Amino acid sequence: MTSGNIRIESMIYSFNTDGEIDIIDLTEEIITFVRKTGILEGRVTIFCIGSTGAIACTEFENGLISDNKEILQKLIPKAAGYIHDRIDNNAHSHLRSTLLGSEITIPVIDGELVLGTWQQIVFFELDVHKRSRRVVFQILGVDPSH
């Protein structure tokens, strides 16, 4: 147990995506955020604002990134007669987002995210066009200097 006061810090990370299906590695940005806060023990929540994106872990390797796109297209095909597509064109984007999930919480110990070597935190752009996106990084934990 680390001694000190519990502190919370939030930031909104903004970026642009290349459209369907773009998978973006957020790990370095999250590590930088965590280190700047000085919090040594706690947890970071990464939350995707919007219901056509997703947050998940994977190994950020080019082949596997392609495989992730392929499996999503196989499990939830585009334009497969969805009712939502009568008023919009992205039902499959929403369904994929619900399946993958909008959020992950990662523990921080000794000032570092407890990730495996080949475990990256990624954003999935699932919508049908390029977008500007906002993802929340929020840390809650103990900073021994306060």
Place this chain on the structure above:
Amino acid sequence: MTSGNIRIESMIYSFNTDGEIDIIDLTEEIITFVRKTGILEGRVTIFCIGSTGAIACTEFENGLISDNKEILQKLIPKAAGYIHDRIDNNAHSHLRSTLLGSEITIPVIDGELVLGTWQQIVFFELDVHKRSRRVVFQILGVDPSH
């Protein structure tokens, strides 16, 4: 960073469902809970008690709600020779729950959940009959008045 003491509040939200597959929008109840606590910066965890329900984000639009039901029936069909169905009748309910997930944590900034306009928090009733359900809302964060 908001100054003040960190506080935690929990509530169990109870409701009835219409059976398989009922999708219920919990967003307004969660917003009301967050505002009553007076917490300005923090996070809310929404957790489904029981292993035949699920919590996820989606746009709560009628067509898309139907599409969500359809895709679950396609990915994990009912009564497809599951071993659990030899002693019960809801193996597919459990499998769908494991796939969708039981929990989501959403950041709160300036006293509000950071949701997109078309991003609602929903409960999935995946069991085979009408049920009474309990979902935990728990907030943890800074209240500047204390």
Place this chain on the structure above:
Amino acid sequence: MTSGNIRIESMIYSFNTDGEIDIIDLTEEIITFVRKTGILEGRVTIFCIGSTGAIACTEFENGLISDNKEILQKLIPKAAGYIHDRIDNNAHSHLRSTLLGSEITIPVIDGELVLGTWQQIVFFELDVHKRSRRVVFQILGVDPSH
């Protein structure tokens, strides 16, 4: 609301798995961890280090455990021409992990996890061989005795 100071405690739980697909019930270990901390109101985050494992809820019943393995093999088959398999042999392990998720956060109220009777927290070994694994248990909450 429970009065007292907010405290955080982390532990890394290490164990061995039997290879693909081994599903291990962590519930008792997590309950023991929570009780030892003395925290009465808060939340526990369970996080899988590594991108070929997963954390989820299910009923830990033998038939259903088999059904969970079967459905994963059906949804994301092994060696189905994945690009990642040109440099490794576990693309399907990664894809299954991304689908199921790496983390869950469970509220604690009155010193107990708020789980349903047939709701267990399990680790999925999705990699292709036996492994030694590390899962983080991290609790954050109020201990009235401090």
